[in-house]
Every structure is written in structure tokens, then in C-alpha cells.
Amino acid sequence: MTLRLSNSFAALVLATATLAAPVAFAKPMSGAQAVKMIDTDNDGTVDMKEIEATASATFDRLEKDSDGTLDKKELKGRLSVAGLKQADPDMDGTVDKKEYLAAVADRFKAADPDGDGTLDAKELKSPAGKALLTLIK
Template identity: 60%
Template sequence: MSNVSRLAAILGAAALALPLTLPASAKGPGASKVISMVDTDNDGTIDLKEAQAVAGALFDKLESDKDGTVDAKELKGRVSKKALKAADPDSDGTLDKTEFLALVEARFKAADPDNDGTLDAKELKTPAGKALVSLLK
């Protein structure tokens, strides 16, 4: 098991233990709009590879001070303080790209209860799906 997979498994367990309350800023684009923004193969669903590609580009955009990490200010409400702490295994108050992508993977898996490896609009409308959308918007 790779370090990213191991971290994603830990974060997934932590994500399931956390209440899936979202900041007010999470009320953004609807599920179908998110799918159209992320679904590069136009199959009507989002897979983990697509979600991580968008998340990686978003991380690069958010990481404004060019120190290789994002903090709560740079995340702009996408992650609660409690979720940031849970996703920060080195407890430095920031997420590097690997940690951020592991959080995306954990939220993706939490939003995929049928474990088919894809998320459709219905799954994105669940609390777990909305938590993922809050990271990708």
C-alpha cells in the first residue's frame, strides 16, 4: 500500500467520524454543473482520477504564497478547522499537495457508497458528496 493510499485510508476513517457539516461557502454550483466541470471523459460521472486532476490544479491556484502548502486562509472555507486538523498528519496547520489529494480521495470514497469508483449527480447531492464538492469548487 502506497503512502498516499495509506494516508487516504486514515483520512477516510477520520472523514467518516467527522460530522459532514459544510461551511456556508459550500453552497455553490449544483451537482450537474460540478460534473460538467470535472467530467473530462464526458460519461456523466466523476471518477477519482478526474477529481484529483481538478483538485491538483485547484491546489496550485490556492497555494498563493508558494510555500508548497495551503493553510486555512488559502483554503478559503473549503475545509473546516476540524477537518483541516484531521487531514494534517504532521500537525503543522497546513496541507501539502499529497495531504490535500489524500483528503480529496477520502471524501470521494465517502461519497461513493456503492463503491463503483464513480460519482453521479445523486451521490454528489449527499452530505458526503457535498463535502467533496466543497473541496473542488
């Protein structure tokens, strides 16, 4: 049986369903699409564990020079100059995985105004949710 995929999104969905691994987003997506891609327990929301898994995979994918950190070039605009400064408490101009995940956690909290520890499609569609998705795409 031959399966034809008409676009890269369909291929990404197929790969995700097949591998059940965290996903990298090629284009901006809606909150509902993001939930569908990240929500490994299929409860209709994403929690910090699911976000962290995706963010960790994103960090690993971006970290090209094997030095254990992401510099401005490797971050590819995911953090502004001010955002990088905030995420870099040791002020070495890079973020290690722990610092990166702390920045992700900060954005998760900002995107969770009801404080229930989960994000739904509406929360991911908010400006704070979009800022979070920028870090994990």
C-alpha cells in the same frame, strides 16, 4: 462573429470547453452541473482521476505564497478546524498537495456509497458529495 455571454457561468463553461482544463467553481452548483464540468471523458460520471485533476488545479490556484502548502487562510474555509487537523498528519498547521489530495480522496470515498469508483449527479448532490465539491471548487 461576436459571442455574448450573459453570466459568469456561461463564461466558465466556454473557458472549460475551450481549454479542456480542470475547473474552479465560483458558486455552489448542482450535482449535474458538477459532473458536466469535471467529467472530461464525458461518460456521465466523475472518477477519482477526474476529481484529482480538478483538486490539484484547485490546490495550485489557492497556494499563493509558493511554500508548497495551504494554511487556514489559503484554504478559505474549505476545511473546518477539525477537517484541517484530520488532513494534517504531521500537525504543522498546513496541508501540502499530497495531504490535500488524500483529504479529497477520503471525501470521494464517502460520496461513493455504492463503491463503484465513480460519482454521478445524485451522489455529488448528497451531503458527502457537497463536502467533496467544497474542496475542489
